[in-house]
Amino acid sequence: NAGVTQTPKFRILKIGQSMTLQCAQDMNHNYMYWYRQDPGMGLKLIYYSVGAGITDKGEVPNGYNVSRSTTEDFPLRLELAAPSQTSVYFCASSDRLGNYGYTFGSGTRLTVV
Amino acid sequence: GIQVEQSPPDLILQEGANSTLRCNFSDSVNNLQWFHQNPWGQLINLFYIPSGTKQNGRLSATTVATERYSLLYISSSQTTDSGVYFCAVDAAAGNKLTFGGGTRVLVKP
Numbered sequence: 001n002a003g004v005t006q007t008p009k010f011r012i013l014k015i016g017q018s019m020t021l022q023c024a025q026d027m028n029h030n031y032m033y034w035y036r037q038d039p040g041m042g043l044k045l046i047y048y049s050v051g052a053g054i055t056d057k058g059e060v061p062n063g064y065n066v067s068r069s070t071t072e073d074f075p076l077r078l079e080l081a082a083p084s085q086t087s088v089y090f091c092a093s094s095d096r097l098g099n100y101g102y103t104f105g106s107g108t109r110l111t112v113v
Numbered sequence: 114g115i116q117v118e119q120s121p122p123d124l125i126l127q128e129g130a131n132s133t134l135r136c137n138f139s140d141s142v143n144n145l146q147w148f149h150q151n152p153w154g155q156l157i158n159l160f161y162i163p164s165g166t167k168q169n170g171r172l173s174a175t176t177v178a179t180e181r182y183s184l185l186y187i188s189s190s191q192t193t194d195s196g197v198y199f200c201a202v203d204a205a206a207g208n209k210l211t212f213g214g215g216t217r218v219l220v221k222p
Contacts (some may be wrong), residue, residue: 042212
């Protein structure tokens, strides 16, 4: 049982480049989330999904896009990377019944130069 | 949106000491979770506790929903307890958490 798997762990992008951060979970969770964490700060919600084919914006969605074609996968797309997107990105999942506790991935550290 | 404030922002403990971390929130919530972020950045869910009291080993948490606060107790602290503790809440459906700024804990041997 791998939990939530994020790839890559580290990445350096040049301004204007694009990339996709991958997230996969094997717990059959309906809910999945993308958060970003800037240095010394708490986490802020970028996008979330309550099931395959359903996504919605969080607190800081500008500059990002998501898709949810399967229950397992929830990729985050960065278009036209900017220095302000330098951050650590965390994917998480949770069930919708009973205990709503989050399971987080190990994070992707992204630097835009 | 809902506001989440954690105190104190920093805490230095001697190994073996006890401590209490506080989380205040600005509105009624249907979901509250405590997380520990270790020095390597990994986030671990400690408690899902929208109300009441729970205990897990040396850690326990209490949420008083009517007074809009939650407390995390660390007893007999160990160096492995070092890291940042986050409180996060959700005031609506969808399990979308809003995080506080965290309490940074350093346990010295």
